Amino acid sequence: MDANDMGNDLKKVLLTEQQIQDRLAQMAEVIDKDYAGHEILLVGVLRGAVMVMADLARKLHTPVQMDWMAVSSYGSGTKSSGVVRILKDLDTDIKDRHVLIVEDIIDSGLTLSWLEANLRTRGCASLNIATLLRKPDAAKTNITPRYVGFDIPNEFVVGYGLDYAEKYRNLPFVGLLAPHVYEKH
Numbered sequence: 001m002d003a004n005d006m007g008n009d010l011k012k013v014l015l016t017e018q019q020i021q022d023r024l025a026q027m028a029e030v031i032d033k034d035y036a037g038h039e040i041l042l043v044g045v046l047r048g049a050v051m052v053m054a055d056l057a058r059k060l061h062t063p064v065q066m067d068w069m070a071v072s073s074y075g076s077g078t079k080s081s082g083v084v085r086i087l088k089d090l091d092t093d094i095k096d097r098h099v100l101i102v103e104d105i106i107d108s109g110l111t112l113s114w115l116e117a118n119l120r121t122r123g124c125a126s127l128n129i130a131t132l133l134r135k136p137d138a139a140k141t142n143i144t145p146r147y148v149g150f151d152i153p154n155e156f157v158v159g160y161g162l163d164y165a166e167k168y169r170n171l172p173f174v175g176l177l178a179p180h181v182y183e184k185h
């Protein structure tokens with residue numbers, strides 16, 4: 001799916017596919033240095049993180065294992081509900097593991113601050129966060145990811161895993177939705 005398939009639903013492309021991939025390669029280089037000699041358990045946060053996980057993991061030279069969690073923090077709206085529930089928990093025991101949470105975006109930070117606290121109770125050897133996007137102006141928590149791809153404005157974005165009412169996740173870039181798309185709901 002590309003920008004042409006979106007008709008006039010796309011206001012503008014914020015990050016091109018190339019910019020995303022180049023940045024992920026830079027992040028992977030830093031992660032490889034930080035985790036040299038260790039194995040990483042990558043924990044992806046469904047559903048939005050699937051694209052970051054797929055591309056970042058393939059850029060890492062460090063040995064990795066992967067697992068997934070699903071938590072609910074947003075409905076199909078565009079504002080954080082603040083309520084976090086575990087919809088799917090990890091299948092892996094993370095005790096003594098080097099865990100790296102992989103996310104697509106930190107907006108209010110509610111999802112990750114709850115998730116980080118939850119995982120810390122499980123005795124992992126280390127716990128860090130990698131996120132492709134962060135909205136510094138939207139932060140409601142003091143969550144500090146170790147690896148951040150891009151700081152972006154406080155606007156609703158879609159693409160590269162990010163959805164609006166489950167659409168647009170398969171865009172290869174990150175874009176801004178035209179207001180008429182979400183104003184009509």
Ligand SMILES: O=P(O)(O)OC[C@H]1O[C@H](OP(=O)(O)OP(=O)(O)O)[C@H](O)[C@@H]1O
Pocket residue numbers: 045046047048049071072073074075080103104105106107108109110111112162163
């Ligand atoms: O920092 P926050 O304000 O908590 O928002 C960030 C979270 O919201 C989105 O997920 P969502 O809960 O919409 O589910 P999804 O990943 O399945 O789209 C996004 O993928 C992050 O996980």
Ligand SMILES: Nc1nc2[nH]cnc2c(=O)[nH]1
Pocket residue numbers: 074105107108155156157158159162163164
């Ligand atoms: N699709 C999408 N989901 C989000 N969840 C938190 N912020 C965002 C955003 O900007 N876009």
Ligand SMILES: [Mg+2]
Pocket residue numbers: 045046047048049
């Ligand atoms: Mg998500």
